[in-house]
Amino acid sequence: MSNQYPKASGNRQAGGGARPSGQGERKGGWNSAGGGRKEKDKRYAAAPANKESTQDNEQWVEESALKGDDEYLAGKHPVLEAMKAGRSINKIFMSNQAQRHLIQPIMEEAKARGIVVQQVDKSKLDRLVPDMQHQGVVAQAAAVAYAEVDELLARAKERGEAPLIVLLDEVEDPHNLGSVLRTADCTGVHGVIVPKRRSAGLTAVVAKTSAGAVEYVPVARVANLVQTMEKLKEAGLWIAGADVGASEGFYETNLTGPLAIVIGNEGQGLSRLVKERCDFILSLPMAGQINSLNASVAAGVILYEVVRQRAEAQKKRGVTPSSPASDHA
Structure with missing residues (x-):
């Protein structure tokens, strides 16, 4: 393999067409003005029209209130890794039909971190994360912040x-x-x-x-x-x-x-x-x-x-x- 770097394209020259190997060849620092501001993705629920019952309406109000500035994580690996990484999690919803040996690592991690785990019907998980494969596990977590x-x-x-x-x-x-x-x-x-x-x-x-x-x-x-x-x-x-x-x-x-x-x-x-x-x-x-x-x-x-x-x-x-x-x- 050649130790020479290719010629720079555009208006920039790289040492007469040859780029030296090694680190730190450029000089100067990073000026972060104008880019990389931390943000959060926000989700808002719209009220479904023509509610058929008071119970359905109360259920919608409860699930809509959960959204706010938070987000839902779906699936065993995303939820488990979010906990291990120290991400702020308000509550974990677990299907009452989930096989215990598959969700045991999540249960243990949640217990160690004092996170509430609520057993719910699978249909509720389907409503919280429509069109996603949740594997019987959904977590209400703080939205991921962008870095600088x-x-x-x-x-x-x-x-x-x-x-x-x-x-x-x-x-x-x-x-x-x-x-x-x-x-x-x-x-x-x-x-x-x-x-x-x-x-x-x-x-x-x-x-x-x-x-x-x-x-x-x-x-x-x-x-x-x-x-x-x-x-x-x-x-x-x-x-x-x-x-x-x-x-x-x-x-x-x-x-x-x-x-x-x-x-x-x-x-x-x-x-x-x-x-x-x-x-x-x-x-x-x-x-x-x-x-x-x-x-x-x-x-x-x-x-x-x-x-x-x-x-x-x-x-x-x-x-x-x-x-x-x-x-x-």
Whole structure:
């Protein structure tokens, strides 16, 4: 593998066309003004029309009052990981038909943390999280707060690692975002950045798809992705975009330094301005008739190549590679 980084694209030059290996090549710090303000997703229930009975109406009032600024987590893994991560949980609703040996870990964790567990009919869980596979477990939890971009960089510094951040360019499918978060957790990514507009947010579907990884991978939400890329460059990171037809070989590119990887949306890939601001473009080899990969799959392939290259670099320096998953094992 070559030690040389590819030429920078757009208006930016990288040392006469060759990018040196190692960490901290860029100078400067992060200025978080204008992006990454902490927010919460809020859900509001609308009163159903033509109530057939007073009992139904009282039931609706009770369930609507639960929503407020909180959200519902559905499924065994998301609920269990939320508790382990210390997320504020008001109450857990458990199906009275759930098999005890499957829900025992949740019961034990809830008891240890003093969280109320209420046995309810499965139909109530269906109403709380319609169109979701809740596996007989639903939790009323505080909404996930978005992180600041400088918090993502601080995580890398605290671990003594070269920053590794994923940026999603208008990825609107919550299942894709959840899958990216799951892979990001497994590969030691320090955080994910999404734009405020035309992007999936941190919803219950994302939490379910991520299998609880949303509790461990901070997500920053920014007003302008292009401006954020420029600020990441000022903080010392190099920006690699994933796109079809790039001239740079994927496996021949040095990915061991401070890096931010940009993944495009499900249909159009990288937008023009985002692509122009990338220092270089990575192209995954395609041998079949379909010339593109799902966004979360592309992210997984690239991130594990980063893991492989960084592990090899550590071995050469005589350092024992660490496991990304060990941080919250």
